[in-house]
Structures are given as structure tokens and as C-alpha cells.
Amino acid sequence: MFREMRRKKQLLSEEKSLEVLKRNTSGVLSVLGDEGFPYGVPINYVYNDGKIYFHSAKMGHKVDSIKNYDKVSFTVIDQDKIVPERYTSYFRSVIAFGKARIIEDSKEMEHILKVLAKKYCKEQGDKGIQEEINSGINHVTVIEFDIIHLTGKEAIEIVNGLD
Template identity: 35%
Template structure:
């Protein structure tokens, strides 16, 4: 990273991933870039996505499983400073398709825990059973992770701004 003093440590990058509700998955589709906003959940050193079984995203991953996933945690424009207060994270790695029914169920439970925390476990299990045959689970291995914070947030947190 060019501005190393604005780098975010890995622990804080993981925290940003955990609290973010969506991010952008970037792929290569033949000779063209392809980016799609998705919701997700982090499970250890993996980012989990759910998807329909067909579509441009799936075909792109089948052709080239290497991907980049980015999340913006905060994004406040400061016009008077000609700057933006932001925190962002970029993950790079390889995507694989989860085929085990038990693993798919586990990841779907984690997605439900993140996005539907007030729904009963009975309702979650019912929804998983209804949808599991039509859902594809993609697992992005976190091979590298980096984050950056805007200069004014960094200065405020360090007591220098």
C-alpha cells in the first residue's frame, strides 16, 4: 500500500468484514471485468456467498476462480477538506463451490444468523430445507487482506487531528 500509515491491521479488517452488510465481488469474465454487489458472511478465513445456480457470476467463477472482494465500512464526504472519511477492506483469494449438504446448511445458518438474527431457529431450518436444493454456496478463501482508513479518521483516532 502506497500510504502505509493509513493501513488497517488484519484484526480490524476482519472486524470491518463482520459488521458490513454488503460488499462487491469482482471477477474476470473472459476478457472483461465483472463486479457484483452481494451480501455475505465471514466464517474464519472464508467469505461465504449464496447464489442461484446459474448466471454470469457463476460462469465467471467456473472459468476463473480468482476473485477480489471489497467492502466500504464508512464513507462520509468532507467537501471542505476535499476528502472522504472512509474505512475499506479488500480481500483476494480463490472461490470454490461448496458441495457438501452439511456444509451448505452450516453456511446458510451463518448467513441467517447475520441477516435474520430475530428469526427463530425453527423458521431458519424450515427455510434452509425449502431452499437448499436451489442454492449454490460460494466460499472465497482469504489469501490476502488489506484495509485502509481515510487520513482524517486516522488523525482523529491517533489524536493528531
């Protein structure tokens, strides 16, 4: 169903690809948008229990697109070091393909919002996080991205230890 990577020497292991997802904070979610045009939107996310989660406004292009077509992709750039003297960049990135669903259960939403908040705002403490969730939960959508296929790639120079 998914294409094999052409440059197999540059393929990251699943373990390293997951490490990239775990350590980063932003990526680009791509959906099938209006009139069949691709729509890529930068988002903050959290990788938790084998899935990617993010929150959104209740309405908008992203949410409408997911409701209409649940197949999506998500890209994270872990490294992009431009090396002008070599006319290249030393990069590392991951792309996930999967299905997105809007979480409807309020307890599940609250749990994921806590996971997101602890990644980005843990210094606010449990009480502050809970107060924010309580005040905003009716105004957000929480989306689960179920990963079907994950692939990572890095520059051959990194593979060969030349970075």
C-alpha cells in the first residue's frame, strides 16, 4: 500500500523515527482540503501511546477536511542543517500516514488535553492545567492520529558520520 523508500541506506529505524516524534513539538498535518486541494497546516502535537494527538478549534478547514476524509499525513523535521559548501543539507525527518478521528468522549478529550498540557505547560502545575482545561474544553476539538505507516529518513552524510 505504501511505497518503499528508494534510498534505503538513509532509512531511519522505527525506533529512531519514534524518537523524532517524541522529542519534537511541531509538524505539518496534511489533509485533503477543499476542492481536492492538499492542505498542510503547522501544528503542535504530542506522541502518546503509539498515536499522535493535537487540538484545534471546533470549526475550520482542518476539522472540516478530517470529517470529510480521514486519511492524513504528518511530517516532522528534526534537523535541517544547510551546508552551502557541499550544496546540500544534513536533514532528518519523519512522515506518518494514518487516519484521523475527532474524539467525542469528554473524558478521553480531557485526558489528551492533560497530556498535551504536560508536554507544553507543565510549569503551570496540575491545578493550573486543570483550570485551563475546565475553562476551554467546550471550545476545542481533540484529534487522534492513528499511525498506519511511519518512515524516517536522514541525509547520507549523517548515516556516514560526516555531520
